[in-house]
Amino acid sequence: MTRPALRRTVLALALAAVATASLAQPKSARVQPAPAAAPWPTKMVRIIVGFPPGSTPDLVARTIAEPLSKALGQTVIVENKVGAGGNIAADIVAKSTDNHTIGVMINGNMTIAKLLNPHVPFDPLKDLAPISLIGTAPLLLTAPANAPGKDAQEFFLAARNAGNKWSYGTPGVGTVAHIGMELLKTKTNIDPVHVPYPGNPQVITAMMGGQIQLALLPPALAAQQIRAGKLKAIGVTSANRSPLVPEYPSLQEGGIRGFQLEIWTAAAAPASMPKPIVARLSTLISDIARTPDVRAKLFQQGWQTVGSSSEGLANRIKSDTALLGGVIQMRGIKAE
Known part of the structure; x- marks a missing residue:
């Protein structure tokens, strides 16, 4: 047998062996193509x-x-x-x-x-x-413009002395501002009474009118009134000063340790x-x-x-x- 003929014979036998082995596999063992992923989104x-x-x-x-x-x-x-x-x-x-x-x-x-x-x-x-x-x-602890104290420590001293004669406002029971203030009370031993309002704009109005003495407010809402001299910033609830309102210290910077809220x-x-x-x-x-x-x-x-x-x-x-x-x-x- 010539060499070309021999090579053709070996190749044919090898292909036949592969085909036989494939047919001998159970159907479950054969590799199946992966289904195409369904298109998404298909609507608005x-x-x-x-x-x-x-x-x-x-x-x-x-x-x-x-x-x-x-x-x-x-x-x-x-x-x-x-x-x-x-x-x-x-x-x-x-x-x-x-x-x-x-x-x-x-x-x-x-x-x-x-x-x-x-x-x-x-x-x-x-x-x-x-x-x-x-x-x-963060939230920004805010008080009326005439609130006592030149810094957070003096403000909280006044708040402790006031006991439950002071009150704080929130946009509702169970809001982060409400829960956060209750946490702050445990950290500072102050005891203002909770007064819920329909929303933060009403909280700000009440504070400027003297009906409440403090509130945790979103900086974007409070800063405009603070810069206008109508409210007073006590400190932000982030660990450090916030890029959103870098001019105001954090409460931790003011000595209130272990209080951080966003x-x-x-x-x-x-x-x-x-x-x-x-x-x-x-x-x-x-x-x-x-x-x-x-x-x-x-x-x-x-x-x-x-x-x-x-x-x-x-x-x-x-x-x-x-x-x-x-x-x-x-x-x-x-x-x-």
């Missing part, structure tokens, strides 16, 4: 917000909606479902099954809602999937949304939040941009639930 995406147009969460949602629409190649709209401190909107998101609905929420909606009120119809830790922590901000806004999805979609939204929204244009807009709205991963937001939810939940239990706070 909704961002649900639990506060009215023009509110801080609403502005955040509208800031990310347009670039998110461009990134997805699909319309993204913002819908306001107002009520129950944002929990009505959070419940809509939690119960959504269309895989095209997400929410922009605040701390309370994603952490302590169920702890404050067992009748809330969703459990934030079970029914919501974290997408991204968008922005954070408000935040974040994106969340229903827990039922497929994980690949949540992961894609997390990447897109965190990237969008960190772009220079969006970062600048968020800063103007009173937020320090974070743009975290879903895991980063999950960790923040866990730590804040422990902190705020501990205060709720210790002080016996219940939502009305």
Whole structure:
């Protein structure tokens, strides 16, 4: 047999052996092609917000909606479902099954809602999937312009001497401002009485009118009145001075140790949304939040941009639930 003929014979036998071995394998053992990923999104995406147009969460949602629409190649709209401190909107998101609905929420909606009120119809830790922590901000302890003391130490001394003759305002029972002030009371041995108002604008009006003596307010709201000489800044609740209002010291700088508190806004999805979609939204929204244009807009709205991963937001939810939940239990706070 010639060499070419021999090579052809060996090759034929090898191919035959491979074919026989393949046919001998059970069907379950044969490699099947991976199914193609389903396209998404296939329709308009909704961002649900639990506060009215023009509110801080609403502005955040509208800031990310347009670039998110461009990134997805699909319309993204913002819908306001107002009520129950944002929990009505959070419940809509939690119960959504269309895989095209997400929410922009605040701390309370994603952490302590169920702890404050067992009748809330969703459990934030079970029914919501974290997408991204968008922005954070400290609160600013604020007092009337004629409040006593030239610094935090002297102010708190006056507050301790006043006992329950002083009062503090918040935008409602169970808000971070309410829980934060109750925590501050334990750290400073002051005892002002809680007076809830419909919102922070009413808190500011009451303070300027002398009806209340202190409040924890978003810096973006309080700073304008402070700079105009109508209110007085005692200190911010971040560990250090905040870039949002760098002219004001932190409470820790003023000698109040172990007190740190922030408000935040974040994106969340229903827990039922497929994980690949949540992961894609997390990447897109965190990237969008960190772009220079969006970062600048968020800063103007009173937020320090974070743009975290879903895991980063999950960790923040866990730590804040422990902190705020501990205060709720210790002080016996219940939502009305």
